[in-house]
Amino acid sequence: MAIELLTPAQIDEMRPAGRFVAEVLTALREAADVGVNLLELDALAHEMIRARGAESCYIDYHPSFGASPFGKVLCTSVNDAVLHGLPHDYALRDGDLVSFDFAVSVDGWVSDSALSVIVGTPREEDQRLIDITTEALGAGIAQARAGNKVGDIGRAVGDVGRAHGLKVNTQFGGHGVGRTMHGEPHIPNDGRPGRGFPLKPGLVIAIEPWFLHTTDEIVMDPDGWTIRSADGSRGAHMEHTIAITDGDPIVFTARD
Template sequence: MIELKTPDEIDAIAAAGRIVAAVLAAVSDHAAPGVTTRELDTLARDLIADAGARPTFLGYHPDWAPTPYSGAICASVNDAVVHGPPTDAPLDGGDLLTVDLAVHLDGWCADAAIGTVVGEADPADLQLIAAAEKALEAGLAQARPGARMGDLAHAVGSTARAAGYGMLADHGGHGVGRSMHEAPFVPNEGRPGRGLTLRPGLVLAIEPMLIASGSDGYRHDPDGWTVRTADGSRAVHVEHTVAVTENGPRVLTA
């Protein structure tokens, strides 16, 4: 069932989104060679608690996962695309890091992800991040009344493909609201003019997941959570929560 949110409910999600944005910025600023992703997770937990919110990922246990999720953030490094749990392994200079975060505030959830490079960056990694952000922007621009889900998905996928990158197979975005994952599924590729008609009150997480080699394949780590590229190439994941409103897209995690 797809739930349309009222303007007041969208404002409540935006309040959670402001916390998500602030915490992601702080975590990105703190990421440096020698810092562990567990340290980044501790920082995120402290900031979330200070804001009066709770980390949505912590303890999250979907039916496909072998264990509950162990962190407040997903910290995916280099060939890890999504869902990397925090660890005690120190980051190296030049690591490509994706940080994904969702929080609940007063019963409402917002979800976003950013890509960054630790220390000195390889220009190829910066190009990959820029392409992912461009694909995200293209998708966000389609989150308007009367557009179709296929329009949004095509905007994301065609932008990424035109830049020469792969798209993680079988993964995409989702509705957001009282729960982190709600209907509908938001694909990263599609046909224009097809699929669900977008209506005011629909709140979506749009999340391009780009693979540098152009491949779409993936594998899971033994932890059951981490999704890695099948060929070991680097990848990045970016995400915003956006509301479809009468006035067009309203990004809630900017």
């Protein structure tokens, strides 16, 4: 798959998609409460998509690892689930750690973002995990500058995790974004500085660190989508879609 560098005009055209993704994730963060069903949250995201005239990147998504098309518009990963959680009939409970991952196309341009929240009474260790993952995302974005390499982003993310005693999984990570949700280059959550694809103005990528409390080993549910920790420990996931420029990166999916 060819890697496309966008023009400044195309970068501007991507901004509405990023703003909309941020709006939906903000609404989901506010709606997530004790007793709220995951299917209700998916329905909320679906209604916002319809109202905006956007197009879901998930509902018909069927990569090689998926058992079937995803069928929903939102990933909801709860507690020991950390990635690709398929919404199902589950009412959130006090203390649950839930990660939302959401991507849509607006006017032909895609943005992709994720965040983790605690429902009700937080566990200190869960908030710490979210804080570490957020720190890692910020460290990765700080390295997303022209002249650097993909390895600089990955190393920055991985260094944050290791500094806090976490193990780093590189099976799933960030990716190129543009007209489609998943493109090249792959942005792993670890790397070697100065190695990998060069970052150039016009490159748009999603950076998405995720960590588990006590392991880097994962297993997949029978639904063929939901990815969990192998030892039952909880996970957190953060993601932003950003553009490389001649100066500071543009964070399309920044939330208030």
